[in-house]
Amino acid sequence: MQDNSASILLIDDHPLLRKGVKQLIEMNPNMQVVAEACNAVEGIKQAQKYDPDLILLDLNMPEINGIETLKMLREENVSSRIVVFTVSDNEEDVVAALKAGADGYLLKDMEPEDLLTSLEQAATGTLVISPRLTTLLAQALQSNKRSDKIDMQTLTPREKQIIRLIANGMANKVIARKLNITEGTVKVHVKHLLKKLRLRSRVEVAVWAVQEGLN
Amino acid sequence: MQDNSASILLIDDHPLLRKGVKQLIEMNPNMQVVAEACNAVEGIKQAQKYDPDLILLDLNMPEINGIETLKMLREENVSSRIVVFTVSDNEEDVVAALKAGADGYLLKDMEPEDLLTSLEQAATGTLVISPRLTTLLAQALQSNKRSDKIDMQTLTPREKQIIRLIANGMANKVIARKLNITEGTVKVHVKHLLKKLRLRSRVEVAVWAVQEGLN
DNA sequence: TCTGGTATACCACTAAAGTGGTAGGCGGGC
DNA sequence: GCCCGCCTACCACTTTAGTGGTATACCAGA
Numbered sequence: 086m087q088d089n090s091a092s093i094l095l096i097d098d099h100p101l102l103r104k105g106v107k108q109l110i111e112m113n114p115n116m117q118v119v120a121e122a123c124n125a126v127e128g129i130k131q132a133q134k135y136d137p138d139l140i141l142l143d144l145n146m147p148e149i150n151g152i153e154t155l156k157m158l159r160e161e162n163v164s165s166r167i168v169v170f171t172v173s174d175n176e177e178d179v180v181a182a183l184k185a186g187a188d189g190y191l192l193k194d195m196e197p198e199d200l201l202t203s204l205e206q207a208a209t210g211t212l213v214i215s216p217r218l219t220t221l222l223a224q225a226l227q228s229n230k231r232s233d234k235i236d237m238q239t240l241t242p243r244e245k246q247i248i249r250l251i252a253n254g255m256a257n258k259v260i261a262r263k264l265n266i267t268e269g270t271v272k273v274h275v276k277h278l279l280k281k282l283r284l285r286s287r288v289e290v291a292v293w294a295v296q297e298g299l300n
Numbered sequence: 301m302q303d304n305s306a307s308i309l310l311i312d313d314h315p316l317l318r319k320g321v322k323q324l325i326e327m328n329p330n331m332q333v334v335a336e337a338c339n340a341v342e343g344i345k346q347a348q349k350y351d352p353d354l355i356l357l358d359l360n361m362p363e364i365n366g367i368e369t370l371k372m373l374r375e376e377n378v379s380s381r382i383v384v385f386t387v388s389d390n391e392e393d394v395v396a397a398l399k400a401g402a403d404g405y406l407l408k409d410m411e412p413e414d415l416l417t418s419l420e421q422a423a424t425g426t427l428v429i430s431p432r433l434t435t436l437l438a439q440a441l442q443s444n445k446r447s448d449k450i451d452m453q454t455l456t457p458r459e460k461q462i463i464r465l466i467a468n469g470m471a472n473k474v475i476a477r478k479l480n481i482t483e484g485t486v487k488v489h490v491k492h493l494l495k496k497l498r499l500r501s502r503v504e505v506a507v508w509a510v511q512e513g514l515n
Numbered sequence: 516t517c518t519g520g521t522a523t524a525c526c527a528c529t530a531a532a533g534t535g536g537t538a539g540g541c542g543g544g545c
Numbered sequence: 546g547c548c549c550g551c552c553t554a555c556c557a558c559t560t561t562a563g564t565g566g567t568a569t570a571c572c573a574g575a
Contacts (some may be wrong), residue, residue, distance in 0.1 A: 254504035
């Protein structure tokens with residue numbers, strides 16, 4: 086950039102909203118909208134052309150949605166900070182966005198001045214999140230805590246212990262050494278827990294356990 | 301309880317702090333401290349005796365720490381809401397507490413009136429989190445997003461595809477049928493991706509992939 | 516054109532995982 | 546006291562998984 090203001094790319098399919106956001110952003114002399122796009126393909130093209138400091142990305146877009154766009158941007162090795170800017174306070178969206186590598190998640194109903202502050206922070210690399218999402222984030226982390234009790238109940242303590250070790254990728258032999266029992270005995274436990282969980286291999290056990298947060 | 305105020309159990313090894321919190325809580329007629337404990341064992345005993353609506357749990361305790369205590373309480377099927385109350389704004393602690401099933405995480409440096417409000421909410425079943433932890437929670441969800449990019453980059457499309465199938469628990473033979481290639485070829489791909497990811501078995505691949513959200 | 520990476524296939528081999536059955540010791544409940 | 550569930554152990558056996566090497570074909574970049 087010719088000056089040292091932060092360059093921003095807007096990706097949103099609503100022209101009016103882009104206009105409004107652009108006006109708001111350019112009230113702050115430290116930030117500048119260098120490009121706009123109304124869909125994923127266009128957005129990626131612009132991102133590669135301008136390599137902006139910050140990309141403001143809408144989630145609800147026709148054809149390719151925001152999360153997909155985000156993943157595609159990352160695939161293309163776009164190094165810009167990417168902040169999702171959306172109306173959706175849906176848990177799945179927030180979690181998906183963050184897991185896909187979003188550097189922020191801001192809601193469109195924010196106060197304009199708060200938005201400006203957040204964008205400035207985001208441009209410098211700070212992870213910004215609308216405060217309203219705190220509780221939701223915490224719930225996402227808890228996620229599955231109590232749902233597994235049903236299956237887990239039928240397992241003996243030893244079996245649960247072995248499931249955790251499998252979910253850490255350990256082989257039977259390693260588990261045996263760790264628990265000071267023979268490999269044969271480990272196999273017995275594995276056999277039993279496979280039956281109880283109605284799974285077909287230790288890989289399935291590992292996947293299940295990791296998803297339940299057991300490791 | 302004889303009245304309909306929320307019953308609270310304090311578990312904290314600092315008597316002075318317990319005293320302070322108790323005084324604060326009882327300024328609100330809707331809440332009442334029914335018991336106190338200075339360690340895990342005592343805490344569990346009291347929890348079972350009084351079955352309080354809410355347990356306020358310190359993390360830094362001698363012998364058995366707060367997270368362990370939390371797990372033990374859940375093991376004992378204590379149904380009280382459990383809110384962690386600590387000085388630690390450490391990411392690991394927050395995440396561990398929530399994963400262990402905490403119904404809240406409050407920092408000791410909160411304003412007393414905010415604390416009271418939060419406790420009241422917690423007693424009614426709302427998940428309460430100190431606002432200061434928002435960013436941290438989001439980071440925890442992102443977790444390791446970019447650390448692996450290096451690894452992922454070296455993988456061929458075919459290998460990525462096979463990783464996803466492994467992460468769904470599939471055996472080589474099943475993968476072969478799905479991709480219309482021989483089992484031997486699948487093994488070749490698996491061999492290569494194991495090398496690239498420096499993992500030792502498909503179980504480790506599955507665990508890694510699930511944690512990265514690849515399935 | 517040559518090189519290098521990718522995808523495929525086959526082979527032989529070793530190692531690990533999973534199955535089936537038997538069995539002893541141990542602790543809790545009827 | 547007896548039975549039952551749990552943990553342990555051993556056995557033989559089959560199936561999967563993983564290793565090492567060789568080889569063909571395709572495609573893209575130097």
